Amino acid sequence: ATWLGVMGGGQLGRMFAHAAQQMGFKVAVLEPALDCPASHAADQLHSADYTDVDALAKLAAQCVAVTTEFENVSAKSLAFLAERTFVAPSSSCVSIAQDRMAEKRFFIECATTSGVFPASHKEINSDADVDAVSDDLLPGILKTVRMGYDGKGQVRVKTRAELHNAYANMNGVACVLEKMLPLAYEISVLAARGADGRAVVYPIAENVHRDGILFTTTVPGPNISKESAEKAQAATLAVIEQLGYVGVLCIEFFVLTDGSLVVNEMAPRPHNSGHYTIDACVTSQFAQQARAMARMPLGDVRQHSPAAMLNILGDIWFEGKSDEAREPAWDKVLALPGANLHLYGKDTARRARKMGHITFVAATLEEAQANLRKACDILGIAP
Ligand code: ATP
Ligand code: MG
Ligand code: MG
Numbered sequence: 001a002t003w004l005g006v007m008g009g010g011q012l013g014r015m016f017a018h019a020a021q022q023m024g025f026k027v028a029v030l031e032p033a034l035d036c037p038a039s040h041a042a043d044q045l046h047s048a049d050y051t052d053v054d055a056l057a058k059l060a061a062q063c064v065a066v067t068t069e070f071e072n073v074s075a076k077s078l079a080f081l082a083e084r085t086f087v088a089p090s091s092s093c094v095s096i097a098q099d100r101m102a103e104k105r106f107f108i109e110c111a112t113t114s115g116v117f118p119a120s121h122k123e124i125n126s127d128a129d130v131d132a133v134s135d136d137l138l139p140g141i142l143k144t145v146r147m148g149y150d151g152k153g154q155v156r157v158k159t160r161a162e163l164h165n166a167y168a169n170m171n172g173v174a175c176v177l178e179k180m181l182p183l184a185y186e187i188s189v190l191a192a193r194g195a196d197g198r199a200v201v202y203p204i205a206e207n208v209h210r211d212g213i214l215f216t217t218t219v220p221g222p223n224i225s226k227e228s229a230e231k232a233q234a235a236t237l238a239v240i241e242q243l244g245y246v247g248v249l250c251i252e253f254f255v256l257t258d259g260s261l262v263v264n265e266m267a268p269r270p271h272n273s274g275h276y277t278i279d280a281c282v283t284s285q286f287a288q289q290a291r292a293m294a295r296m297p298l299g300d301v302r303q304h305s306p307a308a309m310l311n312i313l314g315d316i317w318f319e320g321k322s323d324e325a326r327e328p329a330w331d332k333v334l335a336l337p338g339a340n341l342h343l344y345g346k347d348t349a350r351r352a353r354k355m356g357h358i359t360f361v362a363a364t365l366e367e368a369q370a371n372l373r374k375a376c377d378i379l380g381i382a383p
Contacts (some may be wrong), residue, residue, distance in 0.1 A: 001024075001025075001026040001062055002024070002025055002026065002065070002242060002294070003026045003028055003043075003063040003064065004026070004027055004028070004064065004065055004066070004290060004293055004333050005024065005027075005028045005029070005030065005059045005060075005062065005063035005065070005066035005067070005081075005085075005170075005380070006027065006028070006029050006030070006038070006042075006066070006067055006068065007030050007031075007050060007066065007067070007069065007070070007073045007077065007078070008029070008030075008031055008038075008050075008068060008070040008073065009029045009030075009031030009033065009036030009037060009038035009039060009042070009045065009069075010031075010036065010037055010069055010070065010319060010344075011037045011038075011344035011346075011354065011356075012040035012069035012070070012269060012270055012286075013029050013031070013036070013037070013042070013069040014040075014041045014042075014344060014345065015270070015275075015278070015342070016037040016038075016039055016067075016069060016270065016286045016289060016290065017029070017041035017042050017043075017284050018041055018286070018289055019278075019286035019287040019289075020088035020287075020289075020349040021041075021043070021214075021322045021357075022060075022186050022287070022288040023287065023290055025290060025294070025307070026043040026044070026313050027041070027042050027043050027044075028042065028043065028044045028045075028046060028054055028059055028062055028063055029044070029046065029077075029124055030046045030048060030050065030059050031045065031046075031047065031050075032047060032048060032049055032050070033047075033348065034047050034379075036062065037344040037345050038069075038198045039347075040345060045060075046058060046059055046115075046346050047312040050073055050074055050077055051074050051076070051077050051115070053080065053110055056077055056080050056081055057080075057084065057305065059081065060080075060083075060084030060085040061082045061084065061085075064085065064086065064087055064293075064294065065085060065086040065087070065088060065091070065293035065294060065295075065298065066078075066081050066085055066086070066087050066088075066293075067095060067247060067289060068086070068269060069269055069270070069294055070269070071094060071098055071100060071149075071268050071269060072146075072147055072149075072346075073097065074092065075091045075094055075354070076091075076342075077094075077097065077286065078090070078091035078094055078196075080373060081093040081253075086195075086295070087191040088195070088246035088247040088292055088293050088294070089238050089243075089245050089246060089247040089249070089268045089269075090244075090245075090246070091294060093243050093244075093245050093268055094268045095149060096243070097266050097268040098115060099142075099145055099146055100143060100145045100146070100148075100176050101123055101145050101174070101176055103118075103124050103232055103266065104118045104176070105234035105264060106239075106242075106243075107263050109242070110238055110239050110242050110382075114234075114235040114236075114238035114239055114242075114261065114263070114303075115231060115234070115235055115238075115243065116231075116232075116235045116253070116261050116262065116263045116264065117263065118178075118262065118264070119178045119179050119254075119262055120135070120136065120137060120178070120179040121137070121176050121177060121178045121179065122137060122176070122177050122210065123145070123174070123175075123176050124142065124167055124174075124176060124177050124313050125173040125174055125175070126328050127164065127167070130139075130164050130167055132158065133163065133177060134142070136179065137178070137179045138157065138158065138159060138160065138179075138180075138368075139156070139157060139158045139159075139165070139180040139181050140153055140156075140157055140163070140178055140179050141155070141156050141157070141177070141178050141180055142154065142155045142156075142157055142163060142166045142167060142170070142175050142176075142177050143175060143176050143178065144170065144173050144174070144175055145174040145175060145176055146173070146174065148270070149173050150212055150213045150214075150352075151209070151211065151213060152212070154212065155169070156180065157177075161327070163177065166268075168224070170365040179260060180255055181192040181254055181256055182257040182258075183254050183255070183256060183257070184223070184255045184256060184257045184259070185206055185208075185221075185223050185224075185255050186206070186208075186209065186251050186252065186253070186254055186255070186264075187204050187205060187206050187207065187208045187216075187221050187224060187232060187252075187253050187255060188204075188205045188207055188252045188253070188271060188273040188274075189201060189204060189205070189232050189233055189235075189236040189250070189251050189253065190249075190250045190270075190271060190273070190277070190285055191233075191236045191237060191240050191248070191249050191250075191251070192240075192247065192248045192249070192285075192288045192289070192291075192293050192298055192301075193240045193241070193245050193246055193247070193249070193298075194246065194279045194291070194295070194296075194297065194298045194313040195246050195292065195295040197215070198265040198297075198298060199240050199241060200298050200301045201236055201237055201238055201286065202274065202277060202281065202285075202303070202311075203219055203221075203235045203303050204219070204220060204221040204224050204229045204232060204233070204299045205217045205218070205219045205221060205273045205274070205276065206218045206219070206221030206222060206223060206224065206380065207252075207273050211352070212370050213311070213313065213352060213354075214272045214311055215310075215311060216309060216310055216311070217254055217272075217273045217275070217307075217308070217309040218277055218307070218308045218325070218365065218368075218369065219266055219276050219280065219303060219306070219307050219309075220233055220288050220303070220306065220332060222365060223246045223255070224255065225259075225305075227237075228255065228261060230261065231261055232253050232261055235250045235251070235253075235261070235263065238251075239251060239263075239266070244358070245268075245340070246293075247268070247269070247289055247292045247293065248269060248270045248271075248274070248285050248289045248292065249267070249268060249269075250266065250267045250269075250270070250271030250273065250274055251263060251265075251266045251267075252264040252265050252266070252267075252273075256374055257358065266297070269289075270285040270286055270289055271285070272311065272354070273309075273359075275309055275342070275357050275359065276307040276308075276309045276375050277303075278304070278340070278342070278359065279282065279305070279307065279340040279361050280303050280304065280305045280307035280319015280359065280360040280361050280367065281301060281302065281303050281304065282299060282301070282302045282304060283298070283299025283301060285298055290299075304360060305338075305361035305362065305363070305368075306353040306361065306363075306364060306365035306366075306367075306368050307359055307360065307361050307368055308359070308360045308361075308365070308368040308369045308371070309357055309358065309359045309360075309372075310358045310359075310372050310375055310376065310381075311354060311357050312343070312354070312355045312356040312357055313322075313351070313352055313353060313355060313360065313378075314348075314349035314350045314351050314352065314353035314355050315351045315352065316328050316352075316379045316380055316381060317349035318349070319350055319380070325348075328379050329378055329379070332378045333358060333375050333378055333379065336360070336371045336374055336375060337362065337364045337371060338360045338361045338368060338371055339353075339358055339359075339360055339365070339371065339375065340360070340361065341356065341358050342356050342358070342359070343355065343356035344356050358372075358375055360372050360375070
């Protein structure tokens with residue numbers, strides 16, 4: 001058997017395992033938690049810390065290629081693996097995506113070919129840096145340079161006084177202040193590049209966030225013009241090329257109220273906004289990742305059905321303010337046309353925890369969106 005390895009056993013590792021196994025691969029997961037979402041999907045779980053050299057050496061010896069399902073994996077671990085097996089994406093690509101400053105510097109380096117820039121920003125490492133911030137960056141968002149996700153490690157600040165306060169609460173970790181931009185809507189562009197250098201790009205996904213967490217993804221993005229869509233896709237291909245990336249990459253963009261495009265951040269892995277590809281595209285983002293790792297030809301990215309995806313957070317297990325969990329009415333949701341329910345096998349529902357998603361496919365986007373709204377109604381989610 002040919003084994004593919006994944007660092008991380010969350011839902012992305014689980015869905016990757018399903019896709020890779022469909023193509024006949026065996027999947028090994030390295031993850032400390034025994035009861036992780038990927039634990040039942042994987043052919044083997046190496047339960048160890050992500051930096052455990054014995055476990056890493058075993059994984060590398062077992063697998064023809066290893067990938068990561070979370071961007072905060074130690075870049076050193078990926079480099080260690082790369083001395084022993086094929087690693088995609090590379091440690092250097094993942095390091096850039098782990099560090100908002102490195103990421104922004106890279107986006108700026110790419111700007112001559114990509115045609116897009118990140119938001120105006122300034123690195124903040126001291127109170128003196130706060131004093132030196134230009135008024136033009138306020139109001140802004142203070143973000144930790146590392147480890148932030150789902151809007152965690154972010155504070156919105158209106159004034160310099162608020163910025164001082166917010167920075168004081170960051171415990172001295174490296175931060176970046178970004179200018180608060182007038183967003184019209186948000187999009188993401190999923191792309192993949194093979195070991196042979198051939199790259200593919202998926203349609204534009206339009207994303208709605210709530211409390212910093214992805215709420216819905218609609219594809220094709222209903223708001224974006226053809227020109228902007230092509231611009232975002234071309235920018236994504238320029239970045240993936242300049243990175244020399246192998247594997248699946250997702251880039252988030254802002255579309256501003258004046259129609260201009262700003263690059264936000266990238267994820268060096270399959271992305272929550274790309275889950276719709278499982279049910280609506282010829283090749284899912286997870287199958288694509290397996291192909292890239294195995295140095296096989298990439299698959300067709302064509303979307304065969306309009307799609308609307310709803311993230312399922314743990315909140316809906318709790319009625320009102322009750323602490324007692326109850327199982328949501330999946331029977332009613334599954335009775336809706338075009339509903340594809342994906343649950344990640346997490347035993348404990350917690351508020352804001354990603355428990356699953358539902359992708360609605362239909363002949364028209366309007367129909368898919370209407371069914372998504374019905375699901376919200378059934379599940380008690382404000383639409
Ligand atoms: P993810 O879970 O996607 O990795 P994250 O925690 O890394 O998220 P960002 O994507 O940087 O955080 O920001 C989260 C959300 O906050 C964005 O999707 C957007 O809605 C809003 N946001 C971030 N930066 C800005 C900005 N400069 N101007 C306006 N809104 C912003
Ligand atoms: Mg992020
Ligand atoms: Mg983001």
